[in-house]
Amino acid sequence: MSLRQSLLDNISIVLVDTKTPANIGAVARCMMNTGLSRLILVEPPTDRNHEALRLAAGAGAILAAAETYDSLEKAVADHHLVIGTSRHKGKQRKNMRSPRVQAELVVPLLSHNKAAVLFGNEVNGLTNQDLALCHALIAIPSADAFPSLNLSHAVMIVAYELFLAAGAAPSVSQTALAAGADTEQFYRHLQQTLQAIGFLDKEHPERMMLSLRQLFGKARLSSRDIGILQGILSAVDRARGSGNGR
Amino acid sequence: MSLRQSLLDNISIVLVDTKTPANIGAVARCMMNTGLSRLILVEPPTDRNHEALRLAAGAGAILAAAETYDSLEKAVADHHLVIGTSRHKGKQRKNMRSPRVQAELVVPLLSHNKAAVLFGNEVNGLTNQDLALCHALIAIPSADAFPSLNLSHAVMIVAYELFLAAGAAPSVSQTALAAGADTEQFYRHLQQTLQAIGFLDKEHPERMMLSLRQLFGKARLSSRDIGILQGILSAVDRARGSGNGR
Numbered sequence: 001m002s003l004r005q006s007l008l009d010n011i012s013i014v015l016v017d018t019k020t021p022a023n024i025g026a027v028a029r030c031m032m033n034t035g036l037s038r039l040i041l042v043e044p045p046t047d048r049n050h051e052a053l054r055l056a057a058g059a060g061a062i063l064a065a066a067e068t069y070d071s072l073e074k075a076v077a078d079h080h081l082v083i084g085t086s087r088h089k090g091k092q093r094k095n096m097r098s099p100r101v102q103a104e105l106v107v108p109l110l111s112h113n114k115a116a117v118l119f120g121n122e123v124n125g126l127t128n129q130d131l132a133l134c135h136a137l138i139a140i141p142s143a144d145a146f147p148s149l150n151l152s153h154a155v156m157i158v159a160y161e162l163f164l165a166a167g168a169a170p171s172v173s174q175t176a177l178a179a180g181a182d183t184e185q186f187y188r189h190l191q192q193t194l195q196a197i198g199f200l201d202k203e204h205p206e207r208m209m210l211s212l213r214q215l216f217g218k219a220r221l222s223s224r225d226i227g228i229l230q231g232i233l234s235a236v237d238r239a240r241g242s243g244n245g246r
Numbered sequence: 247m248s249l250r251q252s253l254l255d256n257i258s259i260v261l262v263d264t265k266t267p268a269n270i271g272a273v274a275r276c277m278m279n280t281g282l283s284r285l286i287l288v289e290p291p292t293d294r295n296h297e298a299l300r301l302a303a304g305a306g307a308i309l310a311a312a313e314t315y316d317s318l319e320k321a322v323a324d325h326h327l328v329i330g331t332s333r334h335k336g337k338q339r340k341n342m343r344s345p346r347v348q349a350e351l352v353v354p355l356l357s358h359n360k361a362a363v364l365f366g367n368e369v370n371g372l373t374n375q376d377l378a379l380c381h382a383l384i385a386i387p388s389a390d391a392f393p394s395l396n397l398s399h400a401v402m403i404v405a406y407e408l409f410l411a412a413g414a415a416p417s418v419s420q421t422a423l424a425a426g427a428d429t430e431q432f433y434r435h436l437q438q439t440l441q442a443i444g445f446l447d448k449e450h451p452e453r454m455m456l457s458l459r460q461l462f463g464k465a466r467l468s469s470r471d472i473g474i475l476q477g478i479l480s481a482v483d484r485a486r487g488s489g490n491g492r
Contacts, residue, residue: 029396033388041259058392100410117464141410143281146304152274158396164346164387173296197449211474219465228457238487 005145007110012038017121025055026152032059034159035182039066042075080113084126084134087147096137122151178226186226193233248432253356253412258284263367272300272398278305285312288321326359328424330372330380333393342383345404349411359423368397381463422474432472439479
C-alpha cells in the first residue's frame with residue numbers, strides 16, 4: 001500500500017443528522033474519488049438505501065460498510081483527532097482554518113492517529129454541542145453572497161485537500177524541453193526562411209526576430225515541438241525552392 | 247466591486263452536452279458559492295428546467311441567465327482563453343495541469359481577458375474535437391481506483407481553486423490575448439498553407455494540427471502574436487504562389 005493510502009485510511013468522514021439520502025450517496029462517491037473509505041453516519045435517515053445507492057455511482061461498498069451510531073460521542077470514540085466543519089464564525093468557533101491549511105496540519109499526524117471529519121445536516125450544520133467535541137475546525141472559503149455549500153460539495157473540497165496533502169506534489173507533465181542549442185538552430189533556420197520569403201526586413205530583421213523569440217519562448221518548446229517547426233520550415237524552403245526553379 | 251469579483255466575472259463555466267438536468271442545477275449552485283455567474287450550455291437537455299432549478303437551491307438567477315449554443319466553437323468565440331477539463335492522460339492531452347496550478351496561471355490574465363472552462367458530459371467527458379479548441383487543460387487529481395467525479399463536484403473543485411486564486415491578490419498581467427474566433431481563423435489559415443506546401447497529410451491533417459494547436463496553445467498567443475503569424479503565413483502563400491507561376 002502507498003504511503004498516501006495508509007494516511008487516507010486513517011480518516012473517517014462523519015455525517016451527523018443528514019436529512020437527504022441522496023447526499024449520503026454523493027458523499028460516498030466523493031470519498032471513493034479521493035481514496036477515503038470509512039464513512040460513519042450519526043442518526044441517518046432510515047430510508048436511505050435506494051436513493052443513496054443511486055447517487056453513489058459505484059461507491060456502494062463504502063455505503064455497505066458505513067457504520068451507524070445514535071450519538072456523535074460514540075461515533076468518534078476511537079478517533080484521536082476530531083475536526084468539525086462550519087461556515088459560521090461565532091465566538092465558539094475559534095481556531096478555524098481553511099481546508100488547505102487544516103489538511104496540511106492534520107496529514108502528518110495520520111501515520112499514527114485516526115482523524116474524524118464532521119459534517120452537520122443540510123440546514124443547520126453542526127450544533128454547538130457537536131462542535132464542543134471538536135479539536136479543530138474547518139471553514140470552507142466561499143462567496144459572501146451565497147456561502148452555503150451542498151453537503152457533498154463541502155465533503156468534496158475537504159476530501160480533495162486531504163487527498164492532495166496526503167499525496168506527493170500534484171501530477172505535472174514531465175515534458176522534456178528542447179536544449180538551448182537546438183532552439184537556437186531553429187531560430188537561425190526561421191530567420192533564413194523568413195528572409196527568403198520576404199517576410200523579414202533584410203537590413204533589420206532583429207526586431208521581428210525578437211518578437212518571434214518571445215512568441216515561441218512563451219510556449220516552452222519541447223524537442224518534439226522543435227522537430228515539428230523545423231519540418232515546417234524545410235517544407236517552406238522546398239516549396240519556395242521548387243518555385244524558384246533551383 | 248472587489249478585484250476578486252472583477253476577475254471572477256471574466257470566467258465562464260461551459261457545460262458541453264450535459265445529460266442530467268440535476269447536474270446543471272448543482273453546477274449553478276457551485277458557481278454561486280464561488281462568485282461565478284456566467285454559465286454557458288452547449289447542446290443542453292431540453293427538459294432541464296424543473297430538476298435543475300430544484301438542485302440550484304437559490305442559484306436560479308444563474309440558470310435563468312445561462313446562454314445556450316448549438317456548437318462549442320460559437321460558445322467560446324468571445325473568450326480569449328479556453329481551458330478543458332479531462333481525467334484522461336492520453337497522448338493528445340499534454341500540457342495538462344492541476345486545478346491549482348492552472349488557476350494560478352489563469353487568474354492574472356483575467357484582468358484583461360475572458361476565460362472559458364469546459365466540462366464534458368457525464369459519461370465520456372470532452373471529445374477530442376472539443377479538446378482541440380482548448381489552449382490549456384486541467385486534470386483533477388483523484389484516486390486511481392475511482393477517478394470519475396460527478397460533474398458538479400468537478401466544477402466545484404475547479405471553481406474553488408479559481409475563487410482562492412482570485413482572492414490571493416494576484417499580480418495582474420496586462421497581456422491581451424487573442425479572441426477565440428481570431429485564433430481559430432489563424433489555425434484554418436495555418437492548415438491551408440501547410441497543406442499547400444505539402445507539410446500536412448492531405449487526407450489526415452488532424453493529428454499534426456492538434457500538435458500545432460498544443461504548441462501554439464502553450465504560447466497563449468496575443469492579438470499581436472496572431473498578427474505576426476498570419477503575416478508569416480501570407481508571406482509563405484505569396485512566395486509559393488509566385489513560385490508556382492500563379
